[in-house]
Amino acid sequence: MAFKIGLLGLGTVGTGTAEIILNPAGRHSLLKEIAIHRVGVRSLDKPRGIQLPPQAMTTDLEAIVTDPEIDIVVELLGGLEPARSLILKAISAGKHVVTANKAAIARYGDEIYSAANAAGVYVLLEAAVGGGIPVIKPLKQSLGANRIASIIGIVNGTTNYILTQMTTAGADFDEVLAEAQKLGYAEADPTADVDGLDAADKIAILASLGFGGRVKRENVYCEGIRQVSAVDINYADKLGFVIKLLAIAKGSGGYESDTLQLRVHPTLIPKTHPLASINGVFNAILVEGDPLGQVMFFGPGAGAGPTASAVVSDIMNIVGILKSSGKTQFLDPLLTCTHQHYCTITPIEELETRFYARFLCRDIPGVIGHLGTCFGNHQVSLESVVQIGFQGELAEIVVVTHDVREGNFRQALQEIGCLEAIKTIPSILRVL
């Protein structure tokens, strides 16, 4: 008897998922026990790259999530609605759910997991973060023995591609974005990627798993890469850094941490750091815990094949469980999401971090003294102050601080912005 899948969506990832299930040779033998029963699409007329029996196809998505024959609903529609409603309906019909939908889980995870726990079904989401990289399951199943200290990821391939190109070609953001759009690495509307929203969805999910608490998506501090310039990438390079869009979660004491830092922003990272060499569309997630130390998961963070690999692994996981224990009476606590409390998120002003700032200045001889005084007034201790170049008659000065409270640093900057000697402050970036 085969286990029956209802597939919602037959875009690139849906097609990739169907291709794997329809071609099990050379893959794990469990795949032979999985059958695609129904596929929900928007249009039946659209030509598809794969052969599915026409009677399996339907535009009635609701009929799929309530079909009594179906064991597992695979939601690959993306977006918030109707994905959320269909997931909830599938759950209340007693279906297990596999989804790649980071946006819906990051926003409605509490509602979805409460419903799933009440119904005794699994909602698995390996494909939601890191594409084909196994990271959700390892976090749930392999790292729980640790007090997780931090999860730091390059989890958006589009922005990593853009920053990598800016670094290697010395080109500016707009130029590289246009090229990435032409190559299909960036969407026509690149907002979700370049403004860090996609990465914020993903770190909200990872943080919730690693730190054992619910996370409100709107509490993730988020800066994108639009303001990163080739000039800063070049200066960062001279100072021994590369610039990456990092998604960061840091706890105050492992599982059920009292407070959590949760933030996405372009970051200077030392060239020797394991994440510094993750280039192009690749993703990597670095997890640090006690007693483990650091582990890193690296691979293709997007694309039909890798994402489908993750989707199918979740399907196989559920089938493995169904085969071994039938209709589960209780859920495996490592595979579901049982925490009820919401994590307290540290406000960004309270963050302690290093900063990089670039200033365009008149009056070169006096300005370093002024900068030093202003920073000193606000307890901002400087690691280096370098006059690094000229733009016309203006000198460019780059400052790197030691760890400072972000609120203090911002106050100092406000004061510095009013100095006669300072023309503008074109860049402010955090340093790992």
Add this chain to the structure above:
Amino acid sequence: MAFKIGLLGLGTVGTGTAEIILNPAGRHSLLKEIAIHRVGVRSLDKPRGIQLPPQAMTTDLEAIVTDPEIDIVVELLGGLEPARSLILKAISAGKHVVTANKAAIARYGDEIYSAANAAGVYVLLEAAVGGGIPVIKPLKQSLGANRIASIIGIVNGTTNYILTQMTTAGADFDEVLAEAQKLGYAEADPTADVDGLDAADKIAILASLGFGGRVKRENVYCEGIRQVSAVDINYADKLGFVIKLLAIAKGSGGYESDTLQLRVHPTLIPKTHPLASINGVFNAILVEGDPLGQVMFFGPGAGAGPTASAVVSDIMNIVGILKSSGKTQFLDPLLTCTHQHYCTITPIEELETRFYARFLCRDIPGVIGHLGTCFGNHQVSLESVVQIGFQGELAEIVVVTHDVREGNFRQALQEIGCLEAIKTIPSILRVL
């Protein structure tokens, strides 16, 4: 009600494991339901770094594996016996087993998994490969949708430390080994590490999981790093390579591959390769599959804390299953090892690979022609021939080939070794 553990062995990993279980705060809440019931040690008098109730300690290991109170036996004795017998006895007493014992699993995996499947118990072994890096579970549970093409790992921290030190310090093997022994990174008897035996155990295990067939440990081709010299590391560097001890499994078509390459040897890898930057005692495992592409798992490959993290994650896995389905009626096919057939291993002479060879030659003007002729006679096509230095009156020539059949290359070398112009062939290494 707590789930009860019987711990066999209280060395560094055993102590690390007990420490995690005894200090659950800040870790996954499931840990609070796990209790150490009995601990088997060789001597009750030895002072221990942790507090365990004296009545839990015993020297009677057999009493632990048959104790009706115990749910999970954790074997951390290492070595082949009595580990193998105790694992088998635990299984026949209906206990689930967690082990870090790569040597026993690589050699007796077929016997152990046959017994476990018959008894309906799990034998988990995350700690056996890659220390704290989650790699066994991801291979079982997250990558099965793929046709695995290859698994390539740096899976021995001692040799990676030695090669890294040789590279950065330009020092020779014996010198660095002595230092590594002083620092505790190498054992007094370093054979298992430096001769590649430990890496061979590990790749046998990974290959069996990734390619879905049993593997006879004695079929793993194995060369260690004793013959790697600082001279070769230096020449490799000039040619754009680093030298790493790689454990390689390559299949001919994914799961249930007809034939499998299985080998451990020092290897020249391009500096741009993801494994090239894995230094010191760190481990990394690169898995390539379709449609996934490449994923890499990186982290601490040894040490009490990381290994204990993996051991406890396996314990938690089993407890999660026991909580959700009670005494399992059937085993989850993704978590056990169901394959019966043995993989056919390609003999090393049939391997197609690139080679690096260094020759000490008299008669410099004529020798390159002689080399070229001999290689040509055996269908060995050369990528580069470089006269790279002198040792006294002898010229050093380094040859890098294109992909060649190993048997042909060896025949050519035999012929070349007889040439008047060739003094010796100090190094022969494979190139990735």
